[in-house]
Amino acid sequence: MSRAVRYRQFGGLDVLELQEVPEPHAGPDEVRVRVTAAGLNPMDWQIAAKPEMAARFGITLPAGFGSDFAGVVDEAGAEAAGFSVGDRVHGAAIGRSVADFVLVKTPTTTLWRTPxxxxxxxxxTLPVAGLTASAALAAIGLRAGDAVLIGGAAGGVGIFAVQLAKLAGARVLGTASERTFGFLRELGAESVAYGPGLPDRVRALAPEGITAATDLFGREAAEAALELGVAPERISTVADGPALPGVHATGAVDAKPGSLERIADVIRSGELTVPIAATFPVEQFREAVTMQAGRHVHGKIVVTL
Incomplete structure (x- = not known):
């Protein structure tokens, strides 16, 4: 037997259970990953809570939980391609990652070797957040000399977007709560409080104007950018809900090939850091999900197995 966080009905935290399940084994064209860590994302608990969101990702009940994972390949089918037993890997398996084992069908574009x-x-922590940040910035054609407003800059996707934008040569203004300002300064962003009056605060911080924006949390930053005269095609959003006219709605699936490898390279070089707000053993997954769902986390939350 092995362990997995699963749920039998949609709902809040109380529907999630750490269960004993039959140990899975790799099929002919699959590899099995012994998971050692799973990074949490807001989409994880949203999928578990919202049937309509689960349907978008092909999740049906009963279901597993989580999207991102890292570990070691410990089984490989005779026809598995690209990976071997003993390879350290990380990947995305929506609705399956918080478990002792994850099966991945090969060849695949959702599993990478871990440097x-x-x-x-x-x-x-890398697949969903890193690819989403990369896609959000690519959608607006971010370039050196831009002044970009990033909504939700201190969140799990924001920490990547801020640093990638800085590496691209942009000036970064990030929305956050005031208690997060110091954290964002360490990442290279100029902080601006979210909430009513955001356009005026951005105008005061950047009187020469902003040239691009990406909203990683909702629509407030995107709407502020429109009010400040930013062209819609230079604004992106990643949240659910009705799209703003002309604004790019994007997500991890839109990331360009090689995006995650490039993020790994700048982590290895020390040009990008991944703040981990907290780690929890899988037995304390409820505490981890509660912290994630609070949406006031500075960095990423990881469950270890």
């Missing part, structure tokens, strides 16, 4: 200098805890 030697990157820990499993860090690797487990």
């Amino acid at each position: 030697e200098s990157i820990s499993d805890e860090v690797a487990a």
